[in-house]
Amino acid sequence: MNIFNKVTLQGMKKSRTRTIVTIIGVVLSAAMITAVATFGVSLLNYMANGAAQKYGDWHVEFLDVPSSFVQERTHDEGVANTAAFENIGYATLDGGKNPNKPYLFIAGYSEEAFDTLPITLVSGRLPKNSGEILVSGSVAANGGVKFAVGDTLSLAIGSRMDGNKNLGQHDPYISGDKPGTAKETLVPKAERTYTVVGINERPGFEESSAPGYTLITKADAQDKADSFSLFVTLTNPRGIHAYIGNTAGTEAYVFNDNVLRFMGLSDDNMFNVLLYAVGGIVVAIIMIGSIFLIYNAFTISLNERTRQFGILSSVGATAKQLRNSVLFEGLCIGAVGIPIGIIVGIGSIGLVISVVARNFGEILYTSVPLTLTVSIPAIVVAAAVSMVTILISAYIPARRAANTPVMESIRQTNEVKVESKAVKTSKLAQRIYGLEGTLALKNFKRNKKRYRSIVLSLVLSVVLFISASAFVTDMKQASERAVAFTTYDIGFATQDMDDSEMLSLYDKLKTADGVYESSYQALMKYSCAAKASDLSDYYWEYAGSHSPDETVNLPMDIQFLEDSTYLNMIKGLGLPAEEYTGQNAKLIAVAKLTSHMKTNREHEVDEFIDMFKSSSMNFTIAPETNGKPKMEQGQNVSITFVETVPPDTLPILGNSGSKNPVFFRVMVPYSLKEKFETPDTHVDIKGLTFRSKNPTQSAAEMKTMIQGAGITAKYDLYNAYEMLDENRNMIFIANVFAYTFIIMISLIAVANVFNTISTNIKLRRRELAMLRSVGMSERDFQKMMNFECAFYGMRALLFGLPIAVISSWLIYKGMFIGGADNIDFVFPWSSMAISVFSVLFIVFITMLYAISKIKKENIIDALRDDMT
Structure with missing residues (x-):
């Protein structure tokens, strides 16, 4: 050494x-x-x-490869596992609505394929032999053709050909120049008959551009296929590109x-x-x-x-050394x-x-x-x-020190290089701070460069802590709003299921363990013809100018509720049941302008405002088709406006929700649904809702019941409680990582402040000893150091707090643009208070530690110390 x-x-x-x-x-x-x-x-x-x-669990799929290729790949070095299924062929999908997907593609699974390629059953079971088949649910959802468990399919299976070229699932459908024509042809080879034993979700390996919906059967050991889809899993996935380069050749593959x-x-x-x-x-x-x-x-x-470096340089040490x-x-x-x-x-x-x-x-x-x-x-x-x-x-200060002239170092x-005017203080400051505060202020001014890092470290800690707290506060607020307006735990939503089938399923699902309350409902879009003079002034502030004699068509929802649920609502409102039940009964509705609606009076309406002047009125209502009312099918109804919160509707499939501040919903018993249905109208959404003591267990049991019932209509089963629980879990995770990160960053800042302040005080030991030697008392000395602490803390807070508030506001705007979901910006008062206390506490504690060391030293020794 x-x-x-x-x-x-x-x-x-x-x-x-x-x-x-x-x-x-x-x-x-x-x-x-x-x-x-x-x-x-x-x-x-x-x-x-x-x-x-x-x-x-596979890394690459080879499409349309011969059996010899499959055998070769099973013996490749670095291959952990292979699985293959037979490409049995294509059949035309009669009545298909998707012009780019006109085929059914039949895949014959081996045992390895069933183990490697996951299948998510919607209903039914897996095929046990080559005469049974699974149908992809996307055939109905995307292709518009429905198959049910128990159906028999007779298919003419063949190959897709483009001239002499054989086409596979990786080759998109080649349509002709005119609609309904094709450049490719389907060459039938054999007739096959299958029994549908299950409905499954679209397989993950099926590309969106594939021309055929994948139907899965079990491979027939007696029938030797000449085309396979091979799935390869590597021991080391990072070698996947090299593996493809060495083995693929001309074969098509998909990662x-x-x-x-x-x-x-x-x-x-x-x-x-x-x-x-x-x-x-x-x-x-x-x-x-x-x-x-x-x-x-x-x-x-x-x-x-510094002086040590100067002495070493004077005796021949180089800058590099x-x-x-x-x-x-x-x-x-x-x-x-x-x-x-x-x-x-x-x-x-x-x-x-x-x-x-x-x-x-x-x-x-x-x-x-x-x-x-x-x-x-x-x-x-x-x-x-x-x-x-x-x-x-280390390098930055080392380079500066090594380049300092020898005599300057010694x-x-x-x-300290500073002019007198740079440390000049005003008479007002001297009067306010006194001698001790003035000395502290002068020292702060003449050592700006040395102390700037302390301030920056504290600013960084303050901004990070307050910003993370604001993020968590916004997330919690969003979660609380979501929890407040949920009226069911589990929802079953559909559009095209028959009422008889849905209500039969309802009788089964409400017996699931934990379910203590259940109901069913439907939602339909209607339009209401109202006179302009009947609408409130607040509505016209939102809608704009109007003529008093004008007739306005207002969009409205009709929510059909289970009769018992509807009757309980009527009783809860104190309305006479005989007037609101029966074929010609009055209807109840909620018609409000929702909160945070900007009006022409340049203020915000923070409560729900009535849309209509009267509490009970007669209207002509008509169904909507493609957003337009069909008034020729209208009917007259009497509506009473009530103060209540309607039960939550089920989510409309594919609809992200409306931001319209006008809320107009009529509630009707389910038994009157046929009265409002016409040949041109359809239900937007209908389904079942459940409250449960254990929503997760109940939803799992319901899923099994639905699969056993052989439902083929498109549906969604929502676990609303679980979705809210996911929200809470995300907030918990964000809390843990945000505060872990902030604590560790804050510890770095604390260590930085401690190191810098304590060592700076040590470097000033001669200066401080001189002040004590000329008569500065322990009390005044401590007062001067307290002023220095205050200057550190206040300077850091002066920059840190405004930056943190701006950062918090930007986080809010980024998460909830325009105050979406009624989430308000919460000024981070509490986290700012914690930051102010923490900054001042850290600085004062560090200063006390450093000063305690100085006070223990002998003044004469400190004055003699040349810091070598």
Whole structure:
């Protein structure tokens, strides 16, 4: 070890406190970078495992390959597993509505294919022989042709041909020049008869451009096919592109991007950019905070060793040797801090993952656990980034110190360079602060560069803490609003199911364990013809100018409720049941202008305002077709407007909801639905709603019942409670990671402030000793240091609080553009108060520690100390 390195080690031992604090900063920095990298790897591994469960655990599919190719691939080096199904052929889909998908594609699964390629059953069961078949639900949803369990299919199966070329699922349908014609032809080869035993969701391997809906049967061992689809799983997925280059040849292939994208191996450039950009931003924030801390440590170290460097330079030390001396100090600190940081980072993120793992399972993949995944490459990268952070932090001050002239270093004349006018204070400031405060203010002014990093560190901590708190507050507010307006736990929604079938299913589903309340309903779009003079002034402030004699067609919803539910509502409103039941009964409705509607009076209506002047009126209502009322089919009704909250409707399939501030809904008993139905109208949505003591268990039992009932109509089963629970889980996860991140960043800031203030006080020991030697009392001395603390804290808060408020507002605008969902901007008073207290507390505690050390020193010794 050379003499420079020995001197460096002696200096580190002499300043143990500063060295330990710097090592703690490196530990925190390395721990955060390691934690971010490890969590990123764990999350991607979780997403890849979940996608493999949902879409299949394979990496590449070869389409339309011969059996010889399948045999060759099973013996390839690096292949973990293969599965194949027979491409039995195509059949025309009679009555299909999608011109780009006119075929049924028959796939004959082997046992390996059933194990490797996941099948999600909607109803029925899997085929047990080559005479049974599964029909994809997309045939009805996308193709417009319905099949039911038990149906018999007689299909003329053949091959798609474009001249002499055989076409497969990877080749889109080739239509002709005129509508309804095709350039390709279907050449029939055999007649096959199948029995439909189940309905399944569209297989994950079926491309959106595929010309045929995939129907799955079991491969016939007696029938030797000449075309297969082969699915290959590699031992090391990162070699997928090299494997394709060596084996594919002229064969068509498709990557399983749903799985590969989470390994960074797909061609989804947008996802890759997002993935690396988010990780890069987080690591950059950590590095900035860490560089502040470590840079300050080395700057202060060099300030202590300035005269030492000057003396070494005077006896022949080169600038390179001096720089290497400082870099050696950085390497020593890194050698101790980085390994500890890596261990702390892995342990802390492992603890966090164990806390949030269950919540992740309830949001995404219930049967795939989120586990800690330690990646050696990720750890190496984290260690390298940490070391680069240290070396950058050390090199900048080392270069400046090495280039300082020898005499300046020995005399230390470059310590403070300032003109008198730069530290001049006003008479008003002197009168307000007194002598002690004036001295503190002058010292703050003459050492601006040295103390700027303290202020920046505190500002960074304040902005991050308040911004994260604002984000969590907004998410909680959104969750609370969602919970407040939910009137059912489980919903079953459909559009085209017959009432008899739906009500038969209703009788079964309401017997599920845990269900204590149930109902059914339907929703239909209607239009109401109203006189302009009947509408309230507030409505016309929203709608604009009008003529008093004008007739306005207002869109309205008719919600048909189960008769018992409707009757209970009538009784709850105190209305006479005999007037509101029967064929010619009066109807009840809610007609309001909803909150936060901007009016022409330039203020906001924060309550629900009546649309109509009277509480009971006669109207002509008519069904809507394509958004236009058909008044020739109108009927006269008497409507009473009531003050109540109608039961929630079921979500309309494919509809994201309306932002119209006009709410006009009529409630009618379900038994009168036929009265309002016409040949040109249809129900927008209908279905069943349930309240349950255990919604998750009830929904699972209902799903089994629906599959057993052989339902073929398109439907959706909503677990509203679970959806809200997902929201709560997301907020919990956001809380955990936001506050973990903020705590660690804050610890870096605290270490930075502690290191900088305590060492600066140490550097000023002669100056402070001189003040004490000329008669400054302990009380006045403490008062001066308290003023310095106040100046640090107030300067940091002066910049930090406004930036944090702006950041919080931008987060709110980004999450809820225009105040959507009635989410209000909450000014972060509480988190600002915590920040103010924390900043002042940290600064004062650090100053007390440093001053206690100074007070214990002998004044004469401090004055004699030449800081060598």
